[in-house]
Amino acid sequence: MKHAEMIKLGISIGDLNGIGSEIVLKTFDDSRMLDFCTPIIFASSKIINFLKKYYKLDVHFQGIDDPSKAIDGKINVMNLWKENVNINFGEEDPKVGEYAFKSLEAATSALKEDKIDVLVTAPINKSTIQSEKFNFPGHTDYLAKELKGESLMLMITDNLKVGLLTDHVALKDIAKVITPELIEKKIKIIQQTLKQDFRVEKPRIAVLGINPHSGDHGVIGKEDEEVLKPTLQKIRDKGDLVFGPYSADSFFGSKNYKNFDAVVASYHDQGLIPFKTLSFGRGVNFTAGLSKVRTSPDHGTAFEIAGKNEANISSFKEAVFKAIEIYKAREEYTELTKNPLKKQGKKI
Template identity: 90%
Template sequence: MKHAEMIKLGISIGDLNGIGSEIVLKTFDDTRMLEFCTPIIFASSKIINFLKKQYNLSLNFQGIDHPSKAIDGKINVMNVWKENVKINFGEEDTEVGNYAFKSLEAATMALKNDEIDVLVTAPINKATIQSEKFNFPGHTDYLARELGGESLMFMITDNLKIGLLTDHVALKDIASVITPELIEKKVKIIQQTLKQDFRVSKPKIAVLGINPHSGDNGVIGKEDEEILKPTLQKIRDKGDLVYGPYSADSFFGSKNYKNFDAVVASYHDQGLIPFKTLSFGMGVNYTAGLKKVRTSPDHGTAFEIAGKNEANINSFKEAVFKAIEIYKAREEYKILTENPLKKQGKKI
């Protein structure tokens, strides 16, 4: 297993008109970060020079033409393009969106080819990145197609982890999308990621109801009674510690979430509103279930403050640390599962 300082950490630059480039460069302007990983930013030396001046940073970097040329202890910029890019901070621009995809595509390919160990993605604009090559509601679905595995949006901090049954699905479609098969699949992904990525040997998971008050015994919708409850019982019958459905409106205020290793929300805002309220600026978006490790900050492009030198780097920095931690945990898990006698402290 690699030591933390040897981990090659790829970074997609995100939408250049947003705050992504600012939080990336400011994070690694602190040279102490280079003790934990070898960063490789997928962009271009020209644009990084421009951004360095924009934010009055002193960082030193070296341009490379392949991830294998990255040097430990330095900031490496993988030159994905050579031409100039016109940046207008705070504006939606499909041309800039095209460069966001170029960066993401190159970084993802490097991850697939084991040329980098983990990927941290800066925020994209979901509208301007759309093209024939990228026709997805966000990073998660694109990475699931490219990297393999069953993806799940998993919002994480040290004390709170929330997974979603549905993520970028319109509210009117949620009830029709949630099926017993989907519930079982998502719960299984969360169980596995807690074991292999977060060192939880026997995960205890809470599931939130679909309807207000979990349907009030069918008075407010029948989905909880007819779909969610029997499916959770089926999972429990296998010996898994999965509980619910819990009424979402009181679950977080009562601090009940502290009794579980993870929480499963039925839809995007049901999970992300409490998550961001409790941990905004320190949370991380982790794509669980993939064959590779990808994290991102818990916020978007923040066009309203882009270019103003005001962005908070904490969530991006946490995303870097979490990617490293998860990579190490996963490598340890592989060793233990491939050589179970080591787990018992016996010689092989």
């Protein structure tokens, strides 16, 4: 297993007109962060130098042309382009979106080729990044395709984990998308990630209902009665600790979430509104279900404060730490799976 300081942590720069570059540079402006990982920012030395001066940061970095040349104890910048980029903070610009994709594409390629160990993505603008090569609602779906895995958006803090049955799906389509097959697949992903990435041996998972009050026995929609409940019962019959569906409106306020290792929400806002209310600035978005580790902060480009030197780095810094922790936990799990005798006397 690699020591934490040897982990190569790739960073895609995100939308340069947003706060991504600010939170990346300010995170590693603290030189102590270099004790935990070797950061590799996928961008260009020219743009990083401009941003460093703009934000008046005393960060020292070195340009490289391949991740293998990254030096421990340094901020490394993988040079992807040489030309100037016209930055207008807070503005949507398809040209800037092209550079966001160049960074993500190169970082993902490095991740696939094991040239970096983990990936932390700075926020993109989901509109301006769209192209023939990127026709996805966000990072999660793109990475699932590139890494050929079944993904699940899992929002995490130390004491709260919220996964989603559906993520970037229009509200009008939710009921059609949630099928028994989808439910079983997503719960299987979250069970596995709790075991291998968070050292939970027998996960307890709560599932929130699709409709208000979980449908009130079919009075407010039939999806909970006809789809969700029988599927959860089928999963329980296999011996898995999966409970629900719970009425979403009172689940978090009653602190019931504290009784479970993870909560599965039926759709995006049902899970993310309470998650961000309880943990905003400390939460991390983790893409579960993939063969590689990817995390990101729990916020977007924040165009309204971009370039104003006001961005909070807490969530991005947490994303760095979580990527390292998950990588180490997964390495340990893999080792124990190969050598089960090592598990004796060792709590995981």
